[in-house]
Amino acid sequence: MSTSTDYFAESFLPRPARNPCVLVLFGGAGALAQRKLAPALYNLAQDRLLPREFAVLGSARTPRSDDAYRDILRQAVQQHSRRPPKPEVLESLLRQTYYQPLRPDRQADWKELGRRLREIDDRHGTTGGRLLYLCTPPEAYASLISAIGRHGTAAKDGRPGCRIVIEKPFGSDLDSAARLSGLLGQWFDESAIYRIDHFLGKETVQNLLVFRFSNAIFEPLLNRGWVHDVQITVAEDDGVGERGGYYETAGALRDMVQNHLLQLLCLIAMEPPLRMDGEAIRDEKVKVLRAIGALTPGEVARQTVRGQYAAAGGKPAYRAEPGVAADSQVETYAALRLEVRNPRWAGVPFYLRTGKRLGRRVGEIVVTFKREAVPLFSRPECDWRLPNRLIFRLQPEEGICIAFDAKAPGPRLLLRPVRMAFNYRSSFEMPSPEAYERLLLDALKGESSLFARGDEVEASWQIVDSIRAAWAHAGLPPLLEYPCGNWGPDQAGNVFTDPETSWQTA
Incomplete structure (x- = not known):
């Protein structure tokens, strides 16, 4: 059966995201961030689908500089992207990428994370928009979500445009899934919670x-x-x-x-x-x-x-x-x-x-x-x-x-x-x-x-x-x-x- 088309590939591209946003990757130097998210971000950038006012902030326990983090993501894109990266596109994306060390149990680290986000807002015009992505092991979800809420990074109580992405598994049984949903519900409206299943x-x-x-x-x-x-x-x-x-x-x-x-x-x-x-x-x-x-x-x-x-x-x-x-x-x-x-x-x-x-x-x-x-x-x-x-x-x-x-x-x-x-x-x-x-x-x-x-x-x-x-x-x-x-x-x-x-x- 013939199924060829006369359409150009560009005609199939979706509309780009419009809302200003900082994508915050908790566990941002781990396997998920390197193998899946960094290549996805690059390909979205190549197709011009990212918001005009956009930045990435990686976060993890290990101290490292912005440039060191950029090197990690650069290598990840080069190894795992579905198409060879264009240097000018990749470097433009990396110039919008930053890193902030974070120990979730340290209040001072959260204050510094907030300061860094405000600095990025001023530099890139992201106006407080946030997409918080948990790239951490599932056992860290509960403590990290609680800390996000306590330290004012969550969506409720007046912060507009803040959403959270959480990877499977969503609990290990019905009781744990209900507890996790209840915890998320303390700090985020259901409409702001994105439980991701890559399938x-x-x-x-x-x-x-x-x-x-x-x-x-x-x-x-x-x-x-x-x-x-x-x-x-x-x-x-x-x-x-x-x-x-x-x-x-x-x-x-x-x-x-x-x-x-x-x-x-x-x-x-x-x-x-x-x-x-x-x-x-x-x-x-x-x-x-x-x-x-x-x-x-x-x-x-x-x-x-x-x-x-x-x-x-x-x-x-x-x-x-x-x-x-x-x-x-x-x-x-x-x-x-x-x-x-x-x-x-x-x-x-x-x-x-x-x-x-x-x-x-x-x-x-x-x-x-x-x-x-x-x-x-x-x-x-x-x-x-x-x-x-x-x-x-x-x-x-x-x-x-x-x-x-x-x-x-x-x-x-x-x-x-x-x-x-x-x-x-x-x-x-x-x-x-x-x-x-x-x-x-x-x-x-x-x-x-x-x-x-x-x-x-x-x-x-x-x-x-x-x-x-x-x-x-x-x-x-x-x-x-x-x-x-x-x-x-x-x-x-x-x-x-x-x-x-x-x-x-x-």
């Missing part, structure tokens, strides 16, 4: 809503009358690496299902929003999560499979990874069957799976449609027939394809499955921006549709907590091993309701 910044994820709600031929088919099942896969071929210590406290369920996979489920299952804005979209996503609700222990035993990778192909077992207990019971693979109990989706199973050390890195949503009511083509020549499928590819390549049957050339009535495919890169003749570019730009502009709301986070934790509780107390289903490079435990198919259903990987 929502991917072009195909954003295009889910466009595909569904701007194409009249598809949306009427996405319901219980036409859909047999929906599969959501986010597979990784690498292990936990140096994140073993973190993974021991999280596992696949908390690390991936609670945020990435449930967010994807919401986007494919939600009803049309009243408006295409943040609040209306998130209202519909919350309804989906509440229609799933907590699972009973019996449902968890029947509808979930958990696994842990074992040594194979020269790759170590999870229990041999640095920071992992030798008898760890943490899952590196999870497969679930969930049901959205509402009029649109009642009876349609949603299958979710994610894991480490799987066959290859892939992210996709596969909507499998029901077969035709009267099978006219059931003779032996049609033995390769497959159900029609709608496939959203999220990674590594981004695109959408439709799988259907067609007649093979020749005199025989021979049916074979074929595909019509849309690929982002080839269709628009420009690389997709990195997820953090879109999300950082939206945060600077105050657009919240790609960020999670507090009630949304808590509704997802209710689902995940019910599964974790059953795993911990009933021990069902058991933790199963799978070799590195496989697609999970052999028993992963136990979640299917239909014996003819199998995991789809496009």
Whole structure:
């Protein structure tokens, strides 16, 4: 299928952020700032999408000069930018970049941070606008948010244009997520809180809503009358690496299902929003999560499979990874069957799976449609027939394809499955921006549709907590091993309701 366009790449660029702002990076010399945020800032600067009145202030415990910090970010951009940096653009951005040492428990450091921000306001005309970005480990969130509030850097009590960005995980369970939201709510309005999930910044994820709600031929088919099942896969071929210590406290369920996979489920299952804005979209996503609700222990035993990778192909077992207990019971693979109990989706199973050390890195949503009511083509020549499928590819390549049957050339009535495919890169003749570019730009502009709301986070934790509780107390289903490079435990198919259903990987 031809999908080329005659549009120039510049025509796809969004409008730039307008509000004057200082982006404050707490933990601004860490891995997240260097690998993701610095390249995103550079690419936004190259595309002229940053505000005219703009500056960056990095902050961390280590004393260093502005120039030393600029050197760190310069090297980060050179190593991690999706395109080679233009020296004049990079140096212009770095001239707007500063550094301030900060020990969160020292009142004098906060006073000095405030003085430095006022100095930057005077120099760059940022007029008190702030985007506070927590690049710190999650265990530092509570103390840092409290200090931000106590020392007058937060949004409430009269400071206009101040927002805060917080990375996942948003708590480790429902109670901790509620406490974190409560703490944020002391100092920030909900509209100023941006809980970031980088998966929502991917072009195909954003295009889910466009595909569904701007194409009249598809949306009427996405319901219980036409859909047999929906599969959501986010597979990784690498292990936990140096994140073993973190993974021991999280596992696949908390690390991936609670945020990435449930967010994807919401986007494919939600009803049309009243408006295409943040609040209306998130209202519909919350309804989906509440229609799933907590699972009973019996449902968890029947509808979930958990696994842990074992040594194979020269790759170590999870229990041999640095920071992992030798008898760890943490899952590196999870497969679930969930049901959205509402009029649109009642009876349609949603299958979710994610894991480490799987066959290859892939992210996709596969909507499998029901077969035709009267099978006219059931003779032996049609033995390769497959159900029609709608496939959203999220990674590594981004695109959408439709799988259907067609007649093979020749005199025989021979049916074979074929595909019509849309690929982002080839269709628009420009690389997709990195997820953090879109999300950082939206945060600077105050657009919240790609960020999670507090009630949304808590509704997802209710689902995940019910599964974790059953795993911990009933021990069902058991933790199963799978070799590195496989697609999970052999028993992963136990979640299917239909014996003819199998995991789809496009």
